[in-house]
Amino acid sequence: MFYETADNRHGLAHDPFKAIVAPRPIGWIGTRSADGVRNLAPYSFFNAISDRPKLVMFSSMGHKHSVANIEATGVFTTSLVGAELTQQMNTSSAAVGAEVDEFALAGLTPGEGRLVAAPYVTEAYAVLECRMTEIIRPKTLSVPSDSYVVFGEVVGIHISEAAITDGRLDMSIVRPLARMGYMDYSEASSTFELFRPQLP
Ligand SMILES: Cc1cc2nc3c(=O)[nH]c(=O)nc-3n(C[C@H](O)[C@H](O)[C@H](O)COP(=O)(O)O)c2cc1C
Numbered sequence: 641m642f643y644e645t646a647d648n649r650h651g652l653a654h655d656p657f658k659a660i661v662a663p664r665p666i667g668w669i670g671t672r673s674a675d676g677v678r679n680l681a682p683y684s685f686f687n688a689i690s691d692r693p694k695l696v697m698f699s700s701m702g703h704k705h706s707v708a709n710i711e712a713t714g715v716f717t718t719s720l721v722g723a724e725l726t727q728q729m730n731t732s733s734a735a736v737g738a739e740v741d742e743f744a745l746a747g748l749t750p751g752e753g754r755l756v757a758a759p760y761v762t763e764a765y766a767v768l769e770c771r772m773t774e775i776i777r778p779k780t781l782s783v784p785s786d787s788y789v790v791f792g793e794v795v796g797i798h799i800s801e802a803a804i805t806d807g808r809l810d811m812s813i814v815r816p817l818a819r820m821g822y823m824d825y826s827e828a829s830s831t832f833e834l835f836r837p838q839l840p
Pocket of ligand 1 (some may be wrong): 684706
């Protein structure tokens, strides 16, 4: 099958787009407002996009609190979500007012970034401290959109000692949560090794 996204007539019961680009890691974005209120929200249009330099991005459909706070402060944290924090992650996505601290709402313990003035989830298995490099509005779109893409340089990384086995982040311990399509989630539970081809 093929369909054009301009009218999105896929003919299926549900829009397949998010299921097509799956699994997606969930970036749990920690920020502080200009007024000093802590903010936490999950974004699955999130990923690492470079290792040298270490860069991440997330995309906000609308001018949400996370974007406004990063515009104001220039920094954010990304806590990574393990399966055991699924409910807290979901609670933190509630559409609450800017005055609400989602760390408190979700029963999470905030830590303070060492290099950036932004809060993070101490219960997370890993946390990236990020300095915003730019926020872009996609141009030349075929449909009008209130969309923002935030890029950040990772300047500091926290890892839970309990998540490390033999010098490696142990996926069987951290069980990264991923967003699939529809209302589906997945937890990465198996891995295998594959080495790139060597030139003779
Ligand atoms: C698993 C998950 C992933 C989400 N991913 C996104 C996303 O990529 N972009 C977005 O705009 N909203 C996303 N949301 C919705 C936001 O988390 C929600 O709108 C939240 O209230 C935004 O908070 P903020 O205004 O404090 O930034 C997601 C929600 C969940 C539960």
